[in-house]
Amino acid sequence: MTGPERRRLGGVVALSLSIALAVASTPIRAQQRDSIPGVALGLMYETVSQPALGIKPFTGRFGGAGVAPQVEAIIGRDLHNSDRFEVMDSLPASMGGEGVDYELWDRLGAVWLVTGQVEGAGDGLVLLLELHDVVYSELKQQGRFPIPDPSDPGFRMAVHRASDQIVEWVTGEPGVAATRIAFGMRDSQGNKDIYTVDSDGENLQRITDNHALSLSPAWSPDASHIAYSSDKGGTNWRIYELNLTTQKERMIPPPRPDANITPAYLPDGHAIAFAVTSGTRSGIYTYDLDNGGLANLTGGRYYDISPTFSxxxxxxxxxxxxxxxxxxxxxxxxxxGGDPQTLSPYQYGKGGYYTSPDWSPRGNLVAFHGRIRLGTYHILVADMKDAGHKLKQLTWEGNNEDPTWAPDGRHIAFVGERRWGFGLMVVDISTGRLRTVIAGRKVSAPAWSPSLNVQR
Amino acid sequence: MIVRRFVAPVLAATVLVVACKKQPPPPPAPTGPTAEELARMRADSIAAAQRRADSIAAAQRAAEEARAAHERAVAEAKATLQEMVFFDYDKSDLRPDAQTVLRRKVAVLRASPQVQLQIAGNADERGSEEYNLALGNRRAEAVRQFLVGFGLAESRFSIISYGEEKPLATGHDEASWARNRRDEFVITAGENAINPPSN
Structure with a gap:
């Protein structure tokens, strides 16, 4: 079998295997029970290829040797989490050494090979990365990435940016390792604050300390601000916008004195939309962040909440x-302007419970969650390019709520409930692969950040 | 003049001497109450005082009882104002038991015009957190509309929703969920001006 053929077939085999494993691990009856009639259960069934990627043990010099294994571990996990590769780990240290033995890596089945060297450079470090095409026995790309000392709070994010570059070298699209996920989480006093965690589950940070209920975080498109809803003012729910750099905060003036909830930035970043639940004057409003001024998008006696934009x-x-x-x-x-159309599969008198929409940053899909027969909740995506808005169900185990898209439009984070408890989970819509970002904590209404690849 | 001054005491002394020599006349009969009468009078007066004291005590007791009864009625009225109402799964319609509770509130609110209430809607943990916030608001709003329907001023009621954020029961079963699908009532004004409903 020649290299290019194996690259193609290897991917297909890997995909089939992951589906087979996923199906095998779930009782068939449970699947049939927990689905909406007429909604296809399962993956997006894209013809995805997951070529094998080897990582040669990273080396270091000029003081970088101690850091090299740490950098390699972060990058290895990021590439695994990208769901774009079958990352070959547990390689013997003897795979190190000078140069690249393409023939050896080819025998091991690698399609891509990443090498790295960490060098001390003044007050920081420089990571030299190379991507090799094993099949064609050539150096495909290389780059230099300045990274701070591991004791610096920016260290991991700098390494994540390098991981995202590797993904872009291979696929043409950056990875989403350099991102954070924001969510609400309750403390032992019953207060809820906004937290963020890096995409790999590290670096959990509390970003509000309100001694109140604060929830529904939303990222500004440039990731410089987080808006959220809180009852901390003592009257009712209000929308607050926190500048993550300066820590300065402002309250969005409420159009009505009742609850102001579920903020979302418009894609241009110049306005924020939110819901007001106030009798006959409920609806979705926008606030112009540059000039002030409120406008009404929907209104009436209905509660329209959780806005999300293409x-x-x-x-x-x-x-x-x-x-x-x-x-x-x-x-x-x-x-x-114009009348809203129902996207979820509502039929009069037939019920159905669908909430928490989030529009994919690619524009083609809207994710939300639905209550399935027997009262479990699952993540669904509606195809916006399909006239009938064809639905796919992405989860089938436990409960799965509040989906939020990664900037790659391919991964979705959500609140999962399993036998072991609640957690923040991620599903790759192409392969269906699930991973747990935070286990054992009841997180709520997560929001995945835009790419943090531009250093701020 | 000087002679007359000396004569009068001498005359008086003579008269006294003469009188002592004779048999003394019987003393005049006493005109005041007898000893028995005095004793009876004293007993009567004590009894009257006792009666007066008893009557004052009875009046005080009665006043205290009335006050206690009023306090009980006010406390009961306050409890009526604070009594929670419960909802069915995903619903904001008022069940018959909730309407009974709310009608009792209406009677107290009519008798206590200074009282204002915050109605706090809550949901169980199932379903989306954001939607539960909206559902809790619906539940609070449903109660406000019901009360306003009885002619009570809308301005006396503020509403808030806590969604699934403030559960009463922390279990993950129907019994806990049923306790958590509720409206709570907080007296925000006129707490010292609660009157029991007039019958």
């Missing part, structure tokens, strides 16, 4: 109780 800013999806409080549905409306 990346071109032309469409808004939201959650509504206009069909009844027992049957919340997802609707989509053009921002240019």
């Amino acid at each position: 990346p071109d800013g032309k469409w808004m999806a939201f959650n509504t109780d206009r069909f009844g409080t027992t049957v919340p549905q997802i609707m989509v409306m053009p921002m240019s």
